[in-house]
Structures are given as C-alpha cells and as structure tokens.
Amino acid sequence: MDAFASEFAWIVWLVLILLFVTMEMVTLDLTFLMIAAGSVGGLASALIWAPWWLQLIIAAVVSMALLFGIRPPLLRVLRRGGDPARTNVDALLGMDGRVVSTVGTSGGQVRLANGETWTSRLSPGLDRQVVEPGERVLVTAIDGATAVVIPAERKPS
Known part of the structure; x- marks a missing residue:
C-alpha cells in the first residue's frame, strides 16, 4: 500500500492543484491559490520519490508559509488601487x-x-x-x- 501511494501520489497532487485553482477562480481571495502552490510543492516532492507523509508535510509547510507570509502583503497591494468612486x-x-x-x-x-x-x-x-x-x-x-x-x-x- 505504501509503495502504491508513493508511486501514484503525483496524480493526486495534480487533481488537488486543479481543484484548488478552480476554487480560486470562484472566490478570488488568493487563499486557494496559496494552497494550490503548496500542492505544487507536494507534487515536486512526489516526483523525487519522497514518502507520502513527507509530501504532505512539504505541501502543508509551503501552503502555510504562503498563506501567512505572502498573501497578506499581496492583498494590501492589490486593494490599494481600488476605485475611490462611491457606488x-x-x-x-x-x-x-x-x-x-x-x-x-x-x-x-x-x-x-x-x-x-x-x-x-x-x-x-x-x-x-x-x-x-x-x-x-x-x-x-x-x-x-x-x-x-x-x-x-x-x-x-
């Protein structure tokens, strides 16, 4: 079972990336985009044959780093140029x-x-x-x- 999970984990990561990117297109809040980027980290570790538990840890760490490190300043920059007109x-x-x-x-x-x-x-x-x-x-x-x-x-x- 462990060999099977390690051998085909890249398929799961691709599905998760597509799912998170699709969810991001609906919400436009950059949350799911950061989680998708964390899944890319999981995919990269799967491609170098890391065990499944290490893939999960890498994906979680990358996602958390992006969510709490990159997302807040990025949102500030994006919202700074908002339309000042009242509607x-x-x-x-x-x-x-x-x-x-x-x-x-x-x-x-x-x-x-x-x-x-x-x-x-x-x-x-x-x-x-x-x-x-x-x-x-x-x-x-x-x-x-x-x-x-x-x-x-x-x-x-």
Whole structure:
C-alpha cells in the first residue's frame, strides 16, 4: 500500500492543484491559490520519490508559509488601487434633492440630484414634522427602498 501511494501520489497532487485553482477562480481571495502552490510543492516532492507523509508535510509547510507570509502583503497591494468612486447606496448618502410630494415622518417623495425619485421620510428627532414640495433635502440614510432625509440648510442671500 505504501509503495502504491508513493508511486501514484503525483496524480493526486495534480487533481488537488486543479481543484484548488478552480476554487480560486470562484472566490478570488488568493487563499486557494496559496494552497494550490503548496500542492505544487507536494507534487515536486512526489516526483523525487519522497514518502507520502513527507509530501504532505512539504505541501502543508509551503501552503502555510504562503498563506501567512505572502498573501497578506499581496492583498494590501492589490486593494490599494481600488476605485475611490462611491457606488450604490454609498453614492446616495449626502446627496441633495427636492421634495416632490410632502415628506413627513411617515412618507413622501423626493427627486434626488441624480434624477431618481425615491420614497422618503424625515429623519427621526427633527423639530420639523413635514417638508413641503420644492424644498431642498439631504439624504442621511437609506432604509430598504426609502431615503431618510433632513431639510437642507438655506444659503444666506
């Protein structure tokens, strides 16, 4: 059995490498890529006829070294060049708009600066109970499909 495991271990390592690379393509987190590289170490040791237990140790050590030594700085470098543009809900926070139908604590509608019309309600804890059509508001939060707004400060003339 031991001779059989040592003789055909390279096939197992190839299958594992393909499996880990495929999993990496789905997750894109560099974890499975590091484990696949550790499996390459196991494959290399299998090709020089190392016993199966030594192959496992080599694969584990290489994988751990890559996971804890190379992966963190590599992720920092990759994420450093991220897109600074805010998108989705983040892009709506702080956006101004105009009230379309009276906005109160229970509801209303606003047209935001990007042209979208949203169901909205006033932020709790305000002195005002309603904001009339035509007044400016600022989005402070998004609650599901509702924009939570506050009246915008009027600029002195």
